[in-house]
Amino acid sequence: PTTTTTVVTDVTEGATVVVANASSVNGSAGRMSEILAAAGYDMGTPTNSTEGKLGATKVYFAAGDDAAIAVAESLVRLLGGAVELLEMPAVPPGESSDLGPATVLLTLGDDFADQDPTASVGG
Numbered sequence: 001p002t003t004t005t006t007v008v009t010d011v012t013e014g015a016t017v018v019v020a021n022a023s024s025v026n027g028s029a030g031r032m033s034e035i036l037a038a039a040g041y042d043m044g045t046p047t048n049s050t051e052g053k054l055g056a057t058k059v060y061f062a063a064g065d066d067a068a069i070a071v072a073e074s075l076v077r078l079l080g081g082a083v084e085l086l087e088m089p090a091v092p093p094g095e096s097s098d099l100g101p102a103t104v105l106l107t108l109g110d111d112f113a114d115q116d117p118t119a120s121v122g123g
Contacts, residue, residue: 010074012040014067017075018102020094022049022057023113032108039078039111039118041071044102047094060088061104067101075106078117 017036021029029046032080037043057079061072092105099105 001072009119010077011067011070012074013042013071013105014043015061015065015071015102016044016100016102017106018044018073018094018099019046019106019112020049021046022054022093022107023110024053025110025113028113029108031114032106032112035116035118036075038108041075044100045096047096049060049093049107051093051096051107054107055111056082056084057106057109057112058084058086059104060086060092060107062085065103072104075104079112080117 019029019032019036021027029048033043033046057081059072059075059079074086076085088103088105092099093107094105
């Protein structure tokens with residue numbers, strides 16, 4: 001019998017990610033953007049969320065955009081899988097509702113504010 005193993009690879013390219021701070025920690029969106037850029041993600045300009053303070057981080061993706069979905073799913077895996085993955089609403093929940101070229105929005109809640117999700121990867 002043949003055994004097939006599917007290896008899930010993280011997709012960091014093909015979609016631009018914007019981090020919107022929805023946490024109670026000022027500046028955490030900028031710091032998370034730097035961490036994700038160092039991990040290979042294409043990052044847009046960090047902003048603040050219009051959803052208010054969130055306890056839990058959310059990842060939004062542009063509907064029908066396969067690259068955005070792949071990058072968003074990679075972010076969810078990077079954050080341990082306990083993050084809600086949602087279709088981007090018509091008006092993205094960021095202060096700069098025009099995200100430019102970004103097709104993925106990470107609204108950073110208190111659960112990951114000033115955390116480095118890449119610190120535990122591979123070690």
